[in-house]
Amino acid sequence: MEQTISLAHGDGGELSHHLIQEVFVKAFGNKEESKFDAAVISMQQGKIAVTTDSFVVKPLFFPGGSIGKLAVAGTVNDLAVSGAKPLYLTCGFIIEEGFLLKDLKTIVQNMADEATKAGVVLVAGDTKVVERGSCDGVFINTTGIGVIHEDTIVPSFEEGDAVIVSGTIGDHGIAIISARGDLGITSPVQSDCASLNHMLEEVTTASKQVRIMRDPTRGGLTSTLVEIAEDFGVTITLEEDLIPIKDEVHGACDLLGYDPMFLANEGKAIIIVANEDKEKVLDAIRQLPEGQDAVCIGKVSDISKGQLLLETPLGVKRALHRLSGIMLPRIC
Numbered sequence: 001m002e003q004t005i006s007l008a009h010g011d012g013g014e015l016s017h018h019l020i021q022e023v024f025v026k027a028f029g030n031k032e033e034s035k036f037d038a039a040v041i042s043m044q045q046g047k048i049a050v051t052t053d054s055f056v057v058k059p060l061f062f063p064g065g066s067i068g069k070l071a072v073a074g075t076v077n078d079l080a081v082s083g084a085k086p087l088y089l090t091c092g093f094i095i096e097e098g099f100l101l102k103d104l105k106t107i108v109q110n111m112a113d114e115a116t117k118a119g120v121v122l123v124a125g126d127t128k129v130v131e132r133g134s135c136d137g138v139f140i141n142t143t144g145i146g147v148i149h150e151d152t153i154v155p156s157f158e159e160g161d162a163v164i165v166s167g168t169i170g171d172h173g174i175a176i177i178s179a180r181g182d183l184g185i186t187s188p189v190q191s192d193c194a195s196l197n198h199m200l201e202e203v204t205t206a207s208k209q210v211r212i213m214r215d216p217t218r219g220g221l222t223s224t225l226v227e228i229a230e231d232f233g234v235t236i237t238l239e240e241d242l243i244p245i246k247d248e249v250h251g252a253c254d255l256l257g258y259d260p261m262f263l264a265n266e267g268k269a270i271i272i273v274a275n276e277d278k279e280k281v282l283d284a285i286r287q288l289p290e291g292q293d294a295v296c297i298g299k300v301s302d303i304s305k306g307q308l309l310l311e312t313p314l315g316v317k318r319a320l321h322r323l324s325g326i327m328l329p330r331i332c
Helices: 014-028 067-080 101-118 171-180 197-206 220-232 247-256 275-285
Strands: 047-055 085-096 121-130 138-148 162-165 210-214 235-239 270-273 295-302 307-311 317-320
Touching: 014 101, 014 121, 047 067, 067 085, 067 101, 067 138, 067 197, 085 101, 085 197, 101 121, 101 138, 162 275, 171 247, 197 210, 197 275, 210 220, 220 235, 220 270, 220 307, 220 317, 270 275, 275 295
Parallel strands: 085 121, 235 307
Antiparallel strands: 047 138, 085 138, 162 270, 162 295, 210 270, 235 295, 307 317
C-alpha cells in the first residue's frame, strides 16, 4: 500500500520529524540549519531584493514541469527581472491529508533540481498538513532573496526603445490546458517553465541601457505590457506578425477561442532596452537555450499617453487592454 500524508505528519511529533528529515532536508540539504528556527545567512554588499509568491497550479504535474519546479523558477524569475542575483529561497508547504508521499518526494526533488540549476539555496521552510478536502493536494509558498550589486535597470524610457520577448508565448497556458484534459484537447506543447536568472545576467552584461524587464506570467504578454505602459506613461507599439507563437499554440487557441497574447508564460522575459543596444541583447540571450527564439516585437513609440497598440500586417493599429475576468484559472 502506498504511503500517504496523514494529519499526524503536521502535529510536530515523530511523523513530522521524519517527514522533514527524510523528504525536505534530504532533498534540500542544510542539515545544520534545520536544527534551528531560522537560517542565518551572509549577504554580500549592496541592495537586496525580496519577493514572495504562492503556487496552486492544477494539475500538480504537467508537460515540462511540476508545481515544485514552478515554485522555484517563478520566484527566481521575479528576482532576476528586478536586476537581482537570486541567492536564497524559503518554502512553505500546505499538504492535504491523504496526499501520496511519493508524489511529495517528486515535487520536492523537482524543487531541489531547479534550485541547483538556478544556483540558489533553499534555506528555510515550513510544513502544514490540513484535513482532506481543505486544499487541492499541495500548495507551495516561496520567498526569494537576492542581491543587487549595481543599478542595472534604469526605467528612463526614450522614444524608439526596443521591446524584446525571449521566446514563443503561450506555451505554459496550453500545456496546462492539455494536462487537465477538461476541454478534450491534447497538445505536444510543453510548459516553458524555467529559471531565467542566468539569461538575464547576460542581458545586463550586454547593455547598461536596460529600461525594464518583466516576466509575463498571469495575463500574458498583453497584460504585462499594458501595466508597463500605464505605470510609466509610455506608448508601446507591437508588430503583430513579429510576435512568436508556436503553430500548435495557435491551433489550440483557435479551437478553444483563447487569445495567445493573454496566455501565461513561466519561462519568458520581456526586455525593453535602448534601440542601439537591441542587437547586443538579442545576440547575448540567443546563446542560451531559454533565449534562442528571442525577437524584437515592437518599440516605445511615444513617451506619453500610457497605452499599448498592436499594428496588424495591413498597418491598422488597435489598442490592447489587460485581461478582464478569468480566462484560465490555476495556471501557477
